[in-house]
Structures are given as structure tokens and as C-alpha cells.
Amino acid sequence: MKRPAGRWETTTGQVTGIALLFVSAGMLGSAVIESIGGDQGLAMTLAALVTLVPGAALWLSTRPGQIDRAAVFSAVAGTWLIVSVFGALPYLFAGTFNRSGIGFPVVLADALFESVSGFSCTGSTVFGSHNLIADQGPGILMYRQFTQWIGGMGIVVLVVTVLPALRASGLGLIGAEAPGEGGDRLAPRMAQTARRFWYLYAGLTGLIAVALIAVGMSLFDAVAHAFTTASTGGFSTRDASIGYWDSVAVEMVIMIGLILGAANFTLHSRSLVARRPVHHHDPEFRGYIWLLTGATLVVTILLVDDGMGFTRSLRSAAFNVVTLGTSGGFGNATGPGSDGDFVRWAAGPQLILLILLMTGGCTGSTSGGVKVMRLIIGISHARRTLRGIRHPRAVLPVRHGTGVMAEPMVERIAGFMVVYGMLVVSGTLVVAALGTDLVTAMGGVVGSLGNMGPALNRAGPTASFVDGFSTPARMVLAFLMLVGRLELFPMLLMLVAPYRTLHDRVRSR
Amino acid sequence: MSAALLMVGALAVCSGLIDLIEHGADSSTLLITGSGMGLLGALLFGRVAGPDKARPVDIIAATTLAMTLGILLVAGLYVMTGAAQRPDDALFEATTGITTTAMSVIDPTGLGYGLRFLRSGSQWLGGFAALLVGIVILPFFGFGREFADRSSSGGFRPLAPDEMSATRNILRLYIPGTGLIWGGYMLAGMSAFDGLLLAMSTVSTGGFTNGANEFADPSVQWVAIVGMLLAGSSMVTLWHLVVGRGGLHRQTGLAMYLGLHVTGVLLLVLLSTGIDLAAARRLLFVVAASVSTTGFPMGVPVGWPAGAPVLLLLLVSIGAMSGSAGGGLQIRQHRALMKLALREMARQLHPRAVLKVRLAGRVAGEDTLRQIVVLQFLFVAVIFSTAFLVAVFGLDLASAISAAVHATATAGPVRGLDGVMVDPTEWSRSVRLALLPAMVFGRLSIYPAVVAVAALLNLLRDKARVRRRYRAHRHGGSL
Numbered sequence: 007m008k009r010p011a012g013r014w015e016t017t018t019g020q021v022t023g024i025a026l027l028f029v030s031a032g033m034l035g036s037a038v039i040e041s042i043g044g045d046q047g048l049a050m051t052l053a054a055l056v057t058l059v060p061g062a063a064l065w066l067s068t069r070p071g072q073i074d075r076a077a078v079f080s081a082v083a084g085t086w087l088i089v090s091v092f093g094a095l096p097y098l099f100a101g102t103f104n105r106s107g108i109g110f111p112v113v114l115a116d117a118l119f120e121s122v123s124g125f126s127c128t129g130s131t132v133f134g135s136h137n138l139i140a141d142q143g144p145g146i147l148m149y150r151q152f153t154q155w156i157g158g159m160g161i162v163v164l165v166v167t168v169l170p171a172l173r174a175s176g177l178g179l180i181g182a183e184a185p186g187e188g189g190d191r192l193a194p195r196m197a198q199t200a201r202r203f204w205y206l207y208a209g210l211t212g213l214i215a216v217a218l219i220a221v222g223m224s225l226f227d228a229v230a231h232a233f234t235t236a237s238t239g240g241f242s243t244r245d246a247s248i249g250y251w252d253s254v255a256v257e258m259v260i261m262i263g264l265i266l267g268a269a270n271f272t273l274h275s276r277s278l279v280a281r282r283p284v285h286h287h288d289p290e291f292r293g294y295i296w297l298l299t300g301a302t303l304v305v306t307i308l309l310v311d312d313g314m315g316f317t318r319s320l321r322s323a324a325f326n327v328v329t330l331g332t333s334g335g336f337g338n339a340t341g342p343g344s345d346g347d348f349v350r351w352a353a354g355p356q357l358i359l360l361i362l363l364m365t366g367g368c369t370g371s372t373s374g375g376v377k378v379m380r381l382i383i384g385i386s387h388a389r390r391t392l393r394g395i396r397h398p399r400a401v402l403p404v405r406h407g408t409g410v411m412a413e414p415m416v417e418r419i420a421g422f423m424v425v426y427g428m429l430v431v432s433g434t435l436v437v438a439a440l441g442t443d444l445v446t447a448m449g450g451v452v453g454s455l456g457n458m459g460p461a462l463n464r465a466g467p468t469a470s471f472v473d474g475f476s477t478p479a480r481m482v483l484a485f486l487m488l489v490g491r492l493e494l495f496p497m498l499l500m501l502v503a504p505y506r507t508l509h510d511r512v513r514s515r
Numbered sequence: 516m517s518a519a520l521l522m523v524g525a526l527a528v529c530s531g532l533i534d535l536i537e538h539g540a541d542s543s544t545l546l547i548t549g550s551g552m553g554l555l556g557a558l559l560f561g562r563v564a565g566p567d568k569a570r571p572v573d574i575i576a577a578t579t580l581a582m583t584l585g586i587l588l589v590a591g592l593y594v595m596t597g598a599a600q601r602p603d604d605a606l607f608e609a610t611t612g613i614t615t616t617a618m619s620v621i622d623p624t625g626l627g628y629g630l631r632f633l634r635s636g637s638q639w640l641g642g643f644a645a646l647l648v649g650i651v652i653l654p655f656f657g658f659g660r661e662f663a664d665r666s667s668s669g670g671f672r673p674l675a676p677d678e679m680s681a682t683r684n685i686l687r688l689y690i691p692g693t694g695l696i697w698g699g700y701m702l703a704g705m706s707a708f709d710g711l712l713l714a715m716s717t718v719s720t721g722g723f724t725n726g727a728n729e730f731a732d733p734s735v736q737w738v739a740i741v742g743m744l745l746a747g748s749s750m751v752t753l754w755h756l757v758v759g760r761g762g763l764h765r766q767t768g769l770a771m772y773l774g775l776h777v778t779g780v781l782l783l784v785l786l787s788t789g790i791d792l793a794a795a796r797r798l799l800f801v802v803a804a805s806v807s808t809t810g811f812p813m814g815v816p817v818g819w820p821a822g823a824p825v826l827l828l829l830l831v832s833i834g835a836m837s838g839s840a841g842g843g844l845q846i847r848q849h850r851a852l853m854k855l856a857l858r859e860m861a862r863q864l865h866p867r868a869v870l871k872v873r874l875a876g877r878v879a880g881e882d883t884l885r886q887i888v889v890l891q892f893l894f895v896a897v898i899f900s901t902a903f904l905v906a907v908f909g910l911d912l913a914s915a916i917s918a919a920v921h922a923t924a925t926a927g928p929v930r931g932l933d934g935v936m937v938d939p940t941e942w943s944r945s946v947r948l949a950l951l952p953a954m955v956f957g958r959l960s961i962y963p964a965v966v967a968v969a970a971l972l973n974l975l976r977d978k979a980r981v982r983r984r985y986r987a988h989r990h991g992g993s994l
Contacts, residue, residue, distance in 0.1 A: 075866070079864075352907075354907035357915065388893065418859070420888045422859065427895065435825055439820075439822035442821060444917075444932060
């Protein structure tokens with residue numbers, strides 16, 4: 007097809023436009039569901055149209071071009087910001103967060119928070135006893151699940167599947183959005199790679215949905231939860247989350263789905279090509295399984311020691327360790343104070359959960375957090391440095407499995423962890439200064455930056471973030487969710503971009 | 516080992532003499548035991564010769580051993596004099612003293628003069644040891660060699676041209692510094708003895724007090740604030756001041772250290788309610804006690820905000836200037852980490868650019884930067900593992916994190932979320948014991964302790980290997 011003349015050459019505009027089209031398609035689908043079973047179909051259709059028009063305008067008036075690294079970061083960060091803002095429209099138009107005693111700014115903030123939490127696959131919610139999920143129509147609920155599904159594999163990755171013209175820029179875009187140290191190529195062309203990732207993702211979602219139906223969920227709930235399990239998002243269509251079903255089988259399916267979602271999708275692809283699982287050959291996946299197993303055992307022991315029976319302890323420990331260790335964020339608490347309500351546990355198991363909130367899943371997965379590979383390399387780097395004190399002249403490489411890591415990669419990972427630590431500390435300080443206690447603030451910040459979902463103390467699995475955080479604090483957390491979802495740098499670089507431009511102009515004068 | 520024996524022995528003898536003058540009941544125990552320790556130390560010093568050229572790792576490991584031995588010796592003195600009822604209490608008090616942490620479990624008002632001197636003296640020794648680690652041991656044998664003040668510039672003498680001169684110069688500052696603060700306390704109306712004890716705890720960033728209302732007088736508060744500011748300052752900065760080298764305004768570390776105080780107070784004033792001038796002074800005291808990691812107790816205004824405990828925890832973990840007796844991760848390390856973070860952001864845009872990190876006017880070596888990153892990693896690891904242990908032993912999550920940060924930063928008593936100081940005697944014995952390794956690790960700036968533990972593990976592994984081979988040989992196998 008011949009490209010029409012007179013289009014602006016801006017990759018950011020093109021990517022954002024197509025992303026908005028995808029989101030509006032999701033809104034339209036949800037509007038259809040809402041029209042069948044709810045009363046906000048018109049509002050959702052209106053939201054879809056309001057999103058569709060600028061999306062189409064951007065798509066038709068722009069064309070992708072070759073872009074430098076700075077533009078890649080601003081394209082990715084800009085796309086996520088704009089999509090998150092438009093994603094709040096269905097909640098606003100449907101009046102989802104309207105309640106007595108609050109003004110429009112708070113409603114807007116809540117809608118934005120829920121939208122960002124959805125697209126970034128965090129799973130923190132402002133629904134709660136003041137505003138029950140049970141009172142919402144099926145379209146709104148499905149849209150909420152859809153935001154996590156589309157955010158799970160990545161909006162930009164989705165865009166790249168339909169933008170073969172991006173060529174080398176596509177790799178940069180995917181690398182800037184992908185969890186971990188850049189994206190692996192599954193095919194010679196980036197568009198093919200992106201498509202293959204999405205096929206795998208859709209396949210996994212389908213499998214989880216079928217398994218959930220098999221263990222007794224309704225079609226609607228199964229599809230909705232498959233969306234948020236494959237994406238390790240954690241939104242649920244029920245106020246008690248997975249605790250609503252109180253079923254070991256449902257919890258098992260969710261746990262397996264979360265572990266697969268938090269594993270590197272390249273491994274899934276290789277397994278499909280080899281027709282046998284190859285996951286166990288990967289040191290990161292092995293480390294990840296060891297981490298989850300070890301944490302489950304320790305938490306179980308501590309819960310048993312605290313007086314909970316062994317079976318109940320194992321079930322609660324396994325589910326919550328997996329759901330937080332994979333950045334899923336589902337809850338299996340049947341109510342406040344029940345077995346799965348981990349904020350009522352002793353401090354020891356809670357601290358393990360806090361550490362899991364930071365670690366996250368594997369690179370190249372849908373999960374958030376620091377990622378197990380970075381942790382393994384960080385530990386290996388620390389060991390190497392300590393050995394270097396004993397043997398100052400020894401040449402000590404950093405190993406990952408049987409391979410030796412390149413020094414620039416090790417430095418990059420060390421730099422990432424430094425920035426991550428600083429964000430946790432400064433974020434905790436800011437959120438605490440906005441009126442939150444230490445544990446809730448720390449849990450909220452770590453959970454948001456790692457896209458985990460529930461936090462600790464007043465923002466636990468059975469609580470709403472409205473109860474735990476003030477409106478400004480929730481906005482800070484929403485920003486951190488986006489920062490965490492994009493692996494820190496795109497968002498941070500977008501913040502310093504105006505300063506850089508100003509600085510360059512002053513220097514050139 | 517001999518150094519530890521000599522120093523603790525001398526401290527015990529001095530304490531015994533003070534007790535004797537005041538006709539205390541512990542003088543004979545302190546004098547006899549102290550003399551015995553001193554003699555043993557002198558004997559070891561004379562008889563045992565070190566290797567001609569000691570490896571850096573051995574010196575670093577020996578530092579840890581010396582501190583551990585010092586703790587055990589002071590704990591022994593507490594047990595023998597009956598100051599502590601149980602050995603674990605004695606061990607906790609000795610550790611909290613030598614590591615300048617000041618989470619005391621002994622009521623000092625019930626102690627004689629000698630034991631009170633021993634208690635504060637242990638902090639003074641611990642502060643000196645921390646200075647040796649920060650200025651001599653680590654830069655000369657570990658990392659950060661480029662930051663040691665070694666070369667003379669403009670005809671001014673450096674602080675640390677070599678190991679011995681550095682030690683002498685530290686004492687030249689440390690002893691008069693103690694005297695200066697002592698004089699300040701006396702001018703503020705304290706008795707000579709109480710002033711001396713408080714001066715020893717101030718200059719070492721120790722934080723032991725000898726009564727409930729020692730800081731009730733505003734003038735004592737001001738002396739303590741100045742003392743804590745000085746104690747948390749880098750010895751290099753103070754040395755430059757003493758030799759008249761000038762250029763203090765160009766020292767970014769000092770600016771950051773003072774900036775932390777100003778920012779901390781401003782934030783607390785902004786967050787709190789009902790602040791008058793007296794309350795602002797108390798807040799400055801609290802901030803100085805946190806940044807310098809001295810940990811002197813001070814009541815806080817009634818309108819204590821939710822964000823204040825987090826702010827104080829942050830200040831405590833940042834800690835004092837590098838090259839001071841203060842704890843925490845220290846300001847130079849934080850500056851390095853901030854610059855690394857900025858470099859990492861710049862690298863995202865220019866992956867092939869060669870970007871150097873400059874600290875204190877010098878280009879920091881990549882090895883040093885790497886070690887600082889690992890130090891941060893280990894610092895966080897020590898905090899989390901300690902918090903986990905104390906949480907398992909019964910503390911709630913907020914108290915566990917707070918206690919672990921304070922212990923690792925050697926910052927003294929923990930302040931609860933409501934702003935009230937927590938009494939460590941309320942904690943179980945297992946909680947207190949779990950905090951001890953963190954205090955030692957924190958006081959030794961993590962690395963020496965880790966190296967010592969690694970050396971110990973290697974030794975055990977080698978011995979096990981030799982034993983295994985010996986067994987195999989006896990059963991007819993080949994070596």
C-alpha cells in the first residue's frame with residue numbers, strides 16, 4: 007500500500023495512535039458486554055469513541071521514522087501515559103468511583119489510579135467497602151481485566167506486531183518496554199517476534215481460562231481471571247478476589263498460571279519448538295522456583311509456629327508467596343482476619359512477603375519487580391567483589407549459570423538496582439510524608455514499583471488503597487507503577503527531558 | 516588481639532582508679548582484671564611477631580577479631596562486677612557500647628563511678644576503632660584508596676600520609692575534641708565527671724547517657740548539638756580546618772552533611788504541628804542525633820507526624836560523613852550511589868559514552884564504585900536479615916525494620932512510630948541477641964566483618980578438606 011503524502015514522521019505519534027485504537031477496541035468489546043448485562047453500555051461506548059477519534063487521527067496523520075534512543079524512551083513512556091489517561095474514561099463516564107462526600111478531583115484521581123494499576127498490571131485497587139466490585143456491571147469489570155491483559159505483554163509490543171515499518175526502532179521500543187535486560191528475538195524480524203510473543207500470551211490465557219472453567223468457574227469469571235493471571239495482574243471480578251471461591255483447585259490453577267506468566271516467554275517458545283519443556287535448563291527459572299519453594303516452606307513453618315494448622319498454613323503460604331512472588335497480587339482471604347489475610351500474620355512471614363514484593367518474576371515475562379536474573383547476578387557480583395578483596399589480582403568473572411556475564415551488563419544491572427533502591431527509599435519518604443505509616447508506605451511503594459498489587463498493613467489483600475493512602479499518595483503510587491512497569495528509565499528520562507532540552511539550548515547559545 | 520587486650524585493660528584500670536577515688540565497690544575487680552588484661556596484651560605484643568608483610572585481607576579480618584575480643588572482654592568485666600545480671604545482658608551492653616550503638620539495657624543510675632566510666636569509655640574506644648577502620652584500615656587495605664587524604668597540597672600536611680601517621684593524627688583530633696566537648700558541657704553547668712562521660716559518648720557518636728534528664732537544660736542541648744555535628748564530620752574536614760588548609764566551602768560532602776540537617780529540621784517543622792523555638796531546637800537535636808548516628812534520646816513535640824519516623828530512619832541509614840566516627844552507609848557512599856544512578860540514566864541514552872564519576876574532586880575508580888554498590892547491597896541485606904530475625908523473635912514489622920536499621924547504622928535507641936523512645940529491656944533476649952551481629956557489621960562498615968566471616972568459613976572448609984583427605988589416606992586411598 008502506498009503511503010499517503012503529508013504525514014508527520016513521528017514514531018511516538020504513530021505508536022500512541024495505534025495503542026489508543028487497541029484500547030478503544032477493548033472498550034467497545036466491554037461496552038457490548040455491559041450493554042447485555044449492565045446499565046453503563048452507553049457510557050462505555052462513548053468512552054470508546056472518545057478514545058477512538060484521537061487514536062485514528064494520530065494513526066492517519068503520522069508515519070513511523072527512524073528514532074534515536076531518547077525518542078524511543080519518550081515514545082514508550084508517552085504512549086503508556088496517554089493510554090493510561092484515556093483508559094480512565096470508562097470509569098469516569100460510567101461514574102464508577104462517584105460516591106458521596108468526594109469531589110470530582112478525587113473521582114478523577116481514583117479513575118486514573120485504577121487505570122494505571124490496570125495497564126501496569128499492578129492490581130492495586132480503589133474499590134473497597136465504600137465502593138464494591140459486586141455493584142459494578144460486567145462490562146466495567148471485563149474492561150478492568152482487559153486493561154491488565156493488554157498491559158501484561160506490553161502495549162508497545164502489541165503495536166510493533168502491526169508496524170513492520172519500524173525495523174530497527176522496533177527492537178529499541180520493545181527493549182525499552184520489555185521486563186528485564188532487553189527483549190530476546192524469537193524471529194528474524196521484530197514484528198514477527200512481537201507477534202509470536204502475543205500468540206504465546208493468548209495461548210496461555212486460553213489454557214488458563216479452560217482450566218478455570220474445568221474447576222468450576224463461570225465462563226465470564228474464567229475469562230476475566232485468565233486475563234489477569236496470564237498478565238500476572240491480579241484484578242478480580244469479586245471483592246474477595248480468589249477467596250470468593252474458597253477452592254484449592256481454583257487456587258492451584260491460578261498459581262500454575264501465575265508461575266507460567268512470570269516465567270520467561272522465550273522459554274515457553276523454545277519449549278514449543280523443542281516439543282518438550284526446557285525451562286529447567288534456565289538458571290533464572292531454576293532460581294525462581296527455588297525462591298518460591300523456599301519462601302513457601304519458611305512461611306509455612308512460621309505460620310504453623312504461630313498456631314495455624316499445617317494444611318491451612320501450607321495453602322495460605324503457597325498461594326500468597328506465589329501470588330506476590332510472581333507480582334500477581336490475587337488474594338485468597340475469605341474476609342478480614344481469615345487465613346489468607348497476610349496483614350494479620352506475624353511480622354516474620356510478612357517480611358518475607360515484603361522481600362518477594364521486590365524480587366518479582368523472571369526477565370522476559372509479564373511480571374514486575376527487580377527480576378530474579380538481576381538478583382542472581384547481583385549476588386554473584388557481590389561474591390566476586392568480596393573475593394576480590396581476598397585475591398586483589400585475580401580476574402573474577404560474574405557467572406550466570408554456565409555463562410559469563412559481560413561487564414557492561416553487570417554494571418547496568420548494578421546501576422538498575424541502585425536506582426531501584428533509591429526510588430523505594432525516596433518514594434517511601436514521600437508517601438509517608440503524605441500521611442501514611444511506615445509499613446503501609448513501604449509496602450505500597452515496593453508493591454507499586456514492583457507492580458505487585460496489595461501492600462502491607464492498611465493496604466492488605468482485603469483492604470482498599472483508599473483506606474491506606476491519601477489521594478496525593480495514591481497519585482505518587484500510580485506514577486511509581488508506571489515507572490516500575492517500564493523498568494524505571496523511560497519514565498525517569500521523560501521527566502528529565504525538559505531539563506535536558508533547556509540545558510542544551512542554554513549551552514548552544 | 517594484643518591491641519584489644521591492651522586497650523580494654525587500660526580502660527578497666529582507669530575505671531578502677533576512678534572507682535577507687537570515689538570509694539566504689541568495683542575498684543579491685545576492675546584494677547586486677549584490667550591489669551591482667553594489660554599484662555597479657557603486653558606479653559602477646561612482645562612475644563608474638565606478625566608476618567613481615569601481612570596480606571590486606573589478614574589485617575581486615577584481624578580488625579574484626581580485635582573488635583569481637585574487645586566486646587567479649589568488656590562483657591566479662593560487666594559480669595565480674597555484677598553490673599549485668601546475666602551474661603547475655605553483659606554481652607548486649609558491651610556490644611552496644613563498643614559499636615557505639617547505645618541501646619542500653621543497664622540502668623546507669625545504679626552503677627558506681629568506675630562502671631559508668633567503663634561504659635562510656637567503651638564507646639570512646641569504639642569510636643576510635645571506627646575512625647581507624649574508616650581512615651586507615653579500609654582505604655589502605657580495602658577500598659577507596661583514592662579518597663584517603665594522603666598527599667600534601669600547598670604545603671599543608673595531609674591527615675593520612677601513611678598508616679602510623681594517620682593513627683597519630685586521628686588521636687591528635689580525637690583527644691582534644693573530647694576535651695573541647697567536655698569543657699562545653701562543664702560550661703553548660705554539668706559536673707566534671709558527668710561532662711566527661713557525656714563528652715566521650717558524644718565524640719564517639721556513642722549515645723550513652725547517665726541519667727534520665729541529662730539534656731533538660733537548653734545549653735547542654737546546644738553543646739550536644741555542636742558536639743554531634745563535629746563527631747559526624749569527616750576527620751579529613753576537621754584536619755583541614757586545624758591545619759588551616761581552607762577550602763571547606765568546596766567540600767560537597769560537608770555541604771551535603773549540613774544540608775541533611777537543615778532539610779531534616781525543615782521537613783520535621785513543616786510536618787509537625789505546634790512548633791515553637793524550643794521545639795525547633797529539640798527537633799534539631801533529634802536530627803543531629805540521627806544524622807550523626809549518636810542516638811541521644813530527646814522527647815519530640817506533641818504533634819509528631821506520620822512521616823517523621825520514616826524521615827528519621829532515612830537520616831539514620833544515610834548516616835554521617837565518611838571518615839567520621841558516625842555510622843550508617845555514610846554520605847560519600849550515598850553521593851557515589853546518586854552519581855551512579857545519574858550515570859546509569861545517561862548511559863541509557865548514550866550506551867557507548869565513557870562516563871566517569873567524580874567524588875571529592877577525584878575520579879572514583881570503577882573498582883571502588885563497584886565496591887560501594889556491593890556495600891549498599893550488603894547493608895540492605897544485613898538490615899533485612901536482622902529485621903527478619905527480630906520479627907521472628909516477636910517484634911512487630913515496623914519495630915523490626917526500625918530496630919534493624921538502628922542496629923546496622925549503630926544509631927542508638929529506637930524511636931517508636933509515636934515518637935517515644937523504645938526501651939530495649941522490653942525486647943526479649945533473643946531479639947537483643949539477634950541485633951548484635953548487625954551492630955558489629957555496621958560498626959565495621961560491613962566489609963571487614965564479611966571478610967572475617969568468609970575467612971573463618973574458608974578456614975573451616977580447608978580443615979574439613981584436610982581431615983577428609985587424611986581419612987581417605989588412612990583407609991588406603993591416595994592423597
